[in-house]
Amino acid sequence: MEIHDEPGVLHQDHVKAELEKLTFRQPTHIAVVDVNSSRVQNLEQEVQNYARTHPTDVPWISWTDSEHWADNVFVIAGAPNANYDESLEGQVAGYYYGSQLHISEKGREEVWDVAEWKIISDDDDGRVIESAEVASEYIGYQLDPARMCAQFTLFFIFFIAANKWIRYYLGRGKRAMAGIEEAREAYSQAMAGRAAVIGYLRLIPAGDIYGVQVIARYKVLQRHYRRLERAWKIIGDPVGLQWYGMRRGRLAEYAKSYSVQLRAMQQTVVNCAQLLTRKGAWQESWENEYELVQRDIAAVARIFSYVPKEHESFSHEALKWVKLKRAELDATATKVLTRTMPPSDALRELTRLSTEAKKFAEQAVDELFRGKSSREYYEKYRKYLLRYREESRQGLKSATKPPSRPQFRVGAHGVYYVTPSKSADEGHEFSNVSVTVRMNPQSPAASFVALRTDTPGPMSVYSPVRDISDAYFYAIAMPAVDEKFKAKKKRKGGLRRT
Template sequence: MVLPTAPEVPVSDLIVRWGGLRAVAALTVKTLLIVVLAVFVPLYALDPFGATHTPAVQIHDEADVLDDDALQTALEDIGFRHDIRLAILTTDDVDPYASSDTVFNDAVLDYALEHEPSWISTADPDVWADGLVILAVSPHGRWVGCYFGEDVKVDLRTQQQIQDAAKGSFRLARWDVGLETMAQRTADSLGRPIASTEVALLVAFASLAAAIALLSWMFRSRRVARDAFRQARRHFGQITTDYDATQIRAGTIPADDAHGAQVLARFAWFEERYAGLVRLFSDFGSPRGAQWFVGSRRRRAQKLETSAAELDRVDDVIAAASTFLTLGPGWEKVWENEQGPVHEDLASYSALCASVAAITQRRRVSFDVEPDRAWIRSRSDRLAAMTVELALRTLTPAAALDELDTIAADVRHRCDALARRALAADTSRLGRDRLARYEYDRRSSAYRGGGLDYQGWWKSRSGRVHYNPATTIRINSQSPGLRAPGLRPAGAHATGAGAVPQFSRPVSGLVTGYSKAATYTPSSSGGGGFSGSGSSSHFSGGHSGGGGSFHGSGSSSRF
C-alpha cells in the first residue's frame, strides 16, 4: 500500500505567503547581516582556522638543557598560519650579573653572526631574515627573548606576552615545556588579522553584541508593529460602532457656546479624519510573514494607532460634552473629570506655598503664605458648591465651564505672583540674583508650561484622585483634535461664542521654576582645569651588537 504524499508547495506560493518578494528579500538581507556579525566577523577577528603549516624547526641547545628530539617533535606538531622557520636557542654566553636590557639581545645577535648567518636578512643585514622566529633562553642568566623577521614581526606588547607565557615553567627549570609554550603563543599571534588578543576579543564581542542588538530590534519592531496595529483596529472598531451615536450626540451640543463651538469644530475635524483613517487602514492591508519585519511597517502601524486613538478620544470628548452640556444621565462623572486639571493646579499652588514657607523660614525672611492658602481653600469649596448648583440647575453647564477657566487663569496668575514676591522678599544681592534668574527663565517656554502635561491625578485628603485629561471638554495640552480648523493657537482666550477657551497647561512648571531659582547658588569664580601627563611608548628592538646598527624586531626580559 502506497501512502499519499503531501503536495509540494511552489516556491512562489511560499514567497507570497511570507509577504511578497520585497519583504522576503529585505528579511533575508537582515538575516545575512546578522549571520555575518554573529559568526564571520568574530571568526575573522579570532581566526581559529588556517594554522596548518608545520614549522621548520632548528634547535641550538648550547646550554645542554633540552631533550632535542622530543622538543623537535612537539614543536613540529604546532600549526602556524604560514610557513615559519622556528629557531630555538639556549645559551649561557651572557653575563648573569649584567643589568642592561640589551645584553641578551646582543648575545643572540652575536651567536647568529658567528654560527647562523642565515638568520640575518640578505636584503638588509640590519634585520632578521624573513619568515624567521627565534625563541631564546639563558638558563643561568635567567633571560628569555623572542625575535622576528620583518614579515612576521609583532608588536612589543605581544612579544612580552610570548615571553611571559614561559616564565612560570622556566622558573621551575622546565625548559622544554617553557619553549613549547612560547612557540604555541607565537603561533596563536602570527598571521592573525588582529594581532592583539585583547583587541580581537573586543572586536568579536562587539560584533556579536551588534548581531544580538539587530536581532532584538527586528523582533521588537515586529512586536511593536503588531501591537500597534491591534490597538489601532480596537480603536477603529470602537469608533465605527459608535459613529452613528456620535453624530446624534454632536447634534445636541449647543453651537452658540464657546465650549460647545470648539467641541463641534473638533467634531468636524473628526469626520474629515475618519474618512482618511478608513483609507489608511485600506492602504495598510493585512500584513503577514516577513512584512512585519520591515521597519516602515512599524512606523506606519504606529501612525495608524496614533490617528485611531486620537479619533477615539475625540469621540469620547463629544460624548462627554453632549452629556454635560445637556446635563444628561451621567453628567456627574463628566463634571468630576472636568474639574481634574483645576484640582491639579490648585494642588501645585499648595505645593508652592509649602516650598515658599520652608525656604523663607530657613533663610529667616519674613513672609506670609496664609492668604494664598486661604484662597486655595476657598476655590476648593467653590468647586464643591458648583457641583451642588449644577444638580439644582441654578448653575448652567456653560457657566460652570467658564468659571473653571477663570479659576485656572487665577491660579496661574497667583502662582507667578507668589513666586515673585517670595524671591523679592530676600533683599540681599543673592536674593536679587535669584529673582532675576526666575524672571529670565519665566520668559522661556519651559516656565510658561511648554513641554509639560497634566499628570491625570491630584491629591485629596482621602488620597489620589485620578481623571483623564484627554477627555475633558475644556482644552488642555493632551486634548485630541487640537489641529482642527477654527481652533485658536495655544494661549488664546475666550472672547465670545465660538472662540476657544484658554489653552491651558499645568502650573507645575512655575513651581519648578521657583524652586530652581530659590535654591540657585553661583559657582565659585576660581577656575580649574584638568591637567595630567601621559606617557608614550615606541617599539624598539635594536641591539648594540653587529656594529650598533642592527635593528631587527625582538626583545628580551628577565624571569
C-alpha cells in the same frame, strides 16, 4: 635627577650613583626631596611649597596647572624626622608622578610596599633606591596581560558591532509584530466608537461656545479615519521578511498614535454632550472638569508648602487665598449638581478660577524670587518653563510618549527629586486630563483650533498650574542636588590623590 636632602640623612653620592644606573621605558626626571618637618599634615603640599621656594634643576610643578606635577617628573618625597605610625601613614613618605608617566595601580602599590618596609627598618637610602628600582620596572608602556587583553578586545570590536546589528535586525521583526498588534487594537477601539460619537455630536448645542470648539477639534482629527484605513491597507498581514520592513513599523506607529488621539477625542465629545445637555453620566463629565481646577488650586498650596522663613507672612496670606478659592469652587460644584447653574456658566467659572490660580502662582513665584540673591533661582525657574512646555506644543507627535520633565515631591525634610517613569505603558494610557471639554496642552487637536491669545476662554489652551509649581521646585531643589553631587565628586577625588 636631583637630590634635596634637608635633614641630611642620605648618603647622596651613593644614592645618586645607584639612581643613575636605572633605566626607564620613557623619559623620567627623578626628584628626591626630604623635608625637615617632624609632623606633616600633607606631604604633597609640603613638597609643592618646597618646589616653589627653592631652585630646582627642572620645574617640578606643571606650568598649566599649579596643583599638578610636571609631565615627566617622578618625585620621591620623605619626612625622615616624622614618627611612623598609623596617624602619619602616607605622610612619612610619598611618591608623586607627572601626568605623562604611565604607571599601573599595581606598580604604585609595589613601590609603596618596598618603601614601607624600608621606613620600618629605618633605612633611608634603601627607601629611595629600592623604591626607584621598582618604579623603573613599571613606569612606561609594557606588555602586561591587561594591555594584551585590551589589544585583543580592539580586534573583536568589528565582530561585536556586527553581532549587535544582527541581533537588532532579528529583534526588530519581533518588535514590529508587537507594535502592529498594539496599533491594531487601538485602531479597532477608535473605529468602534466612530459610529456612537456621531449621535453625541448631534446632542451638542450649536450655539454653545464650548460645544463649538469641541466639534472643531473633532473635525480636525476626523480626516485621519480615512488615512488610518489607507495605512492598514498598506500594513496588511505581513509574513516572513515583511515584518522587518521599516515602512510598516512607521505606519504602525502612526496608526497607534492617531488611533489613541481619536479615541480620546471621541470621549471628549461624549463628555461635552452629556455635560451640556445633562444627560447620561453628566455628573462624571462635570467631575472630570472640576478635578482639574481643584488640582490647580492645590498646586498653589503646594508652592507654599516649602518657602523661605522670610516669606512666612506671605505664605499665610496665600493659604487664605487658597481656602477662599476652594470655597468658591465647591460652591460652583454645588450649584451645578443642584441644577441651579447652567453647565456653560459653570465652565466659565472654572476658567476664571484656573486663570486666577495661574496668575496668583506666577505673582507668588515672582515675590519669592525677588532680590539679587534669588536671580539664579529665577533663571532656573524660567528655564524649566521654556524647556518642558515644548513637550506640550509638539501635540500629536508626542501622544504616546511618557513625559521626561523632572518631578518633585515635598517631604518632611525638604524637596526631593523624583525620576519620572520610563514605562511605555504609562505613555499609552490617557488620563482624564486629555478628555476635558476645556482645552489644555494634553487635549487632542487643541493646538489646531486655539486662538493663541492671552484672553482666557473656551477657544484658548488652559495651561495647568502644576507646571509653575514644578518649575519652582526645580529652581530651589536642583541646585542643592548639584551641590551634593559636586561635593561627593570632590571627596572622591581627594581620596584618590592621597
